[in-house]
Amino acid sequence: MKMNITWLSLLVLFPFVFSLSADLPPNGNFEEISADFPTGWSRSALKGQLGKDVFVELSSQAFDGKYALELRTLDKGIVVLNSSSMPVLKGRLIFHYKAIASEGTDNLAVFVIPLDKNGRETSPGRKSYIIPKSHIGDGKWHEGIIDFDYLEFNNVVSILIGARINESGIPGAGDFLIDNLTLIPAPYQLAPKLLLTFTTPRPLYLMGEKPRFNLTIRNVGRKESEEGFIFLELDEEKQQIHLDSLKTGEERKLNFEFPPLRKFGLLKGKITAQAGEIKVSEDFSLVVLDGFPERGLSLELANSRLFFPHTPLGYGTVIIQHKTKGKWENVAIIPSLFSLRSNDRSREIFTEDFSRYKSEIVFRGEVECGAQ
Structure with missing residues (x-):
């Protein structure tokens, strides 16, 4: 039987994701303009001055439609272009770019940036697309893709898209165009863990x-x-x-x-x-x-020692003992300092081999539990 999955059926199955899927990111083709800049986007400069040596401007050299955005820096200033935030935790970003020039190395980049509930960048870090050196100056438009998945990180509540010059690699003068960005949320449902x-x-x-x-x-x-x-x-x-x-x-x-x-x-x-x-x-x-062992290994100081009872499984427990009136008295029983653990944290593995441990404490070999 052939299955015909329609957009309507996907909307029923995944209402959270597909209610967001229309026109993401907002104004991703930069055609809606307000005050000479695309609505839903912001620009800034770090280690430089916007409009003087750092530029983020409309360009008529569009991949599609009327406008693209051009990011350009004359030196090592950092160029910043950000989208508005979007509550999407998993998906794919597709965008188009034309790399005009770069005097740095790996310094032209596009990012998906995770944000916390306060709108601040948070762990586990950005997903990045570094524009390849071979694309710089070839005069062609190229497609870039970034896949991201922040579902496992509860501190992440939203993401934004960022285009940058000199926030990665070796800084230097750079220039590239970006246009026609599309964010495709992956089908997912929020679940307990x-x-x-x-x-x-x-x-x-x-x-x-x-x-x-x-x-x-x-x-x-x-x-x-x-x-x-x-x-x-x-x-x-x-x-x-x-x-x-x-x-x-x-x-x-x-x-x-x-x-x-x-x-x-x-x-x-x-x-x-x-x-x-x-x-x-x-x-x-x-x-x-079936009974507490009376013999074991001992690592001793003058009036205190670590006593390792010899069990049928090896030396897997340590007793802290203190000498009082010539006799050793138990102070505490704790997991062995020398026992090994597997990847399963709950499983204690006993050892018969102490040869790889070095200490200035006197190693007595097997002694009686209460011996002097």
């Missing part, structure tokens, strides 16, 4: 203890999320927690506890957050021992 992070206060547990987790979930998307659930799995244990809807930028912190551990070894688990069609998950693992 959940970011899930969690920690456990301890990487090592004993059988019978209840592991605790601290969970943070945040909506870093551009739309309020639906209500949903958080699913918790650890070995054979499963839990489910209701998740309220989250507004854009809203964060929720949750604490939860599993029943007493009944197995020892390396237990694997997963935390999943789901709200409507949005689903994110993180894997993790816990080390469970």
Whole structure:
């Protein structure tokens, strides 16, 4: 069956984007003039004086229609031409230019510039088109294309189009024409995006203890999320927690506890957050021992040391100990300073190899946990 997708059907599917798609950027062909300059556009000069050594003027050498704009500088002044801002986050800019001259290098450029809610330029930076050296002085009109996508960056709320001389490359005198700019928004819908992070206060547990987790979930998307659930799995244990809807930028912190551990070894688990069609998950693992190890490695100072218990999985936990009346007493149990982590932040990897670590602290080798 052949599908016939019309502009009307696209408008129904993507009302936000296509309500903006008519005549973008406004007056992109420079035919509407007010006070001798195209409406919807602005000009300025940096490191130069507009009308003296920096120029942005109407030109009759148009690619199409009656007018183009000519950007020109006599030296190293920066020429600035800006469109009005547009609330488009993803799309394609098509424009035409004729590069007349340049005494600099890569200094004739067109940009799509991201703006924040205050109308200021913001990260992650501009998308650029640098006019090729081979086009300069050839007397021809050329087409330029810039694709941009700022959907993943919540700080970006709009964009503007900027043409420049000497804001890129090596500055120098330059001259080029620009005309017939068209901005084509890509079909997209604003959506929520959940970011899930969690920690456990301890990487090592004993059988019978209840592991605790601290969970943070945040909506870093551009739309309020639906209500949903958080699913918790650890070995054979499963839990489910209701998740309220989250507004854009809203964060929720949750604490939860599993029943007493009944197995020892390396237990694997997963935390999943789901709200409507949005689903994110993180894997993790816990080390469970049937008894606390009494031997391990020691890095010592006079009255304090780091003690690494020797577990069946290697040396993956460190105990800070202090010597009191000739005996070592535990101060704190923390994740090992020498343990390795994979790309998955929740997975602790134990190591048997300490040879690559160098320290002025005395390395004792295996000792008793409470030995003097």
